[in-house]
Amino acid sequence: MRSDIRAHYDKHKHLLYSQIEDGLARFPMEHRNNIISARNVDKFYGAFQALYDVSLNVAKGERVVICGPSGSGKSTLIRCMNGLEFHNSGIITINGVEVNERSKQLPALRQDIGMVFQQFNLFPHLTILENLTIGPIRVRGVSKVEAEERARNYLERVHIPEQADKYPNQLSGGQQQRVAIARSLCMETQIMLFDEPTSALDPEMINEVLDVMIELADSGMTMVCVTHEMGFARKVADTMIFMEAGRIVETAPPNKFFTAPDSERCRLFLSQILAH
Amino acid sequence: MTDLSAPAPQTAPQTTRPRAQGRGFPVVSVALYALIIGGIIWGAYAGAQSMGYNWQWYRMPQYFYRLTDDGFQWGEIAIGLVKTLQLSTIAFVLATVIGLVVALLRMSGLVVGTAVAIGFLEFIRNMPILVLLYLFYYVLGPVFGFDRFTASILCLAVFHGALISEILRAGIQAVAPGQWEAAKSIGMSTTQAYRYIVLPQSVRFMLPPMTGEVVHLVKSSAIVSVIAVAELTTIGRNIISDTYMSFEVWFTIAAVYMVVTLILSIGVSWLENKYAVDH
């Protein structure tokens, strides 16, 4: 490589696809259009800086798993992606549309981005079926009949078709989380964001939720998951990201990430988390 | 480090719903209530006896209804009661609208909106309702050309609107922040999130204090008797000036108010039960 090109490459390396090292083979050219792109993002809570110069790209169909110690800014990062929090500098785009405080398109943008929360956040005053249909009916303008058909279809996909007429508090945590996933899917989203979807669950329910997420990944959904379930990460991730103290410290495909990460901090974190 | 952005972790997320309190019959408070009322009646009765008061209870029923040659007729107290209920109902509906607008302004995050809402609240809070009534009747009335009934309704609506706005705000803020986030993340606008997700859930937080507020409004509607709107209290004064039966009339009027507010309380606690039922 010519030295000036090399210098240019080094300077802008962080703008390139997260899987630049060896992901190219895995993501042929036509699939490498970014669906999510964050460039040099800083985020402050008052005087406290939660994100430092964070850049990442997520291609269509890519599965990104983010891990890192508590308080490292994982939730903040994915909440900035759908405008639940707003970054202070840098640029975040979804399908090329900028996400920021002034955006009038935010509700429209969010229709395409599903979000699954640690605490499920189902609507307790609505039945499961109503939880799934309220978005399509009120936001997308789908007819009630069609919305209900769609809802039953997705309940089937998360393996709880029989719970349609119950209320959220009559379901177990694992079932509630699967309903929450189905609620996002009913909006026919292109992207799913997960913020520690299994960490509020009893151990025996974790797998039923992870199974649904694996099936989702197999169906080609673009996913960004904050999770410490490393078994799941190994199975589905195209790209692993390790964050610490508001910075992305390591970005690597899983085989490299789990065997030979560049950063010492990442290695330490993994050894701690895999130890038990 | 604690995660401040996420809702506080609950031990059993969304599996428990707060139940409305005070289930069952409140024996002690009813007994206490009866004791106090009994004491007052006995005191008044004893006082009247020692004054040599001439009780004329038999003359009271005609003020509720009369059976004359023309047939059945409602009496003055019944008509006054209808007026009081009319006044209270219209004022309450208006007050709720005002309250909702003020509460939403206050929470809008707009500097001007918040300032207007707080200014309004402080103004009303520091103003005796009697002065407010005079303001509406003697100052704004002639300016905008409204009659005493309208002035009364507006006064009650504005006064109680301020109190109701605080009840609504508290109810809205009692809904978990995660509900907002979930609503937004399926693409709802702020208006849709309020309408379909937040307000329906805040009803059960608002009902108990709203009951208190309705009862408060019915009682404070008596104040408009000072500008001679023909509601229950004014009627009472008129009957007394004709008949000098102050004891009978005031006991009766008090009893009518009590029956109305009791019915209201019972009605709302039934509603509350309905809304608090675990699904």
Ligand SMILES: Nc1ncnc2c1ncn2[C@@H]1O[C@H](COP(=O)(O)OP(=O)(O)OP(=O)(O)O)[C@@H](O)[C@H]1O
């Ligand atoms: N609303 C907020 N106001 C102030 N500080 C906040 C807020 N939300 C998060 N923070 C701080 O920002 C930092 C990053 O928080 P964030 O929730 O993104 O961490 P996290 O990596 O998701 O951690 P965890 O694993 O505990 O969920 C933390 O230090 C946190 O205390």
Ligand SMILES: [Mg+2]
């Ligand atoms: Mg978090």
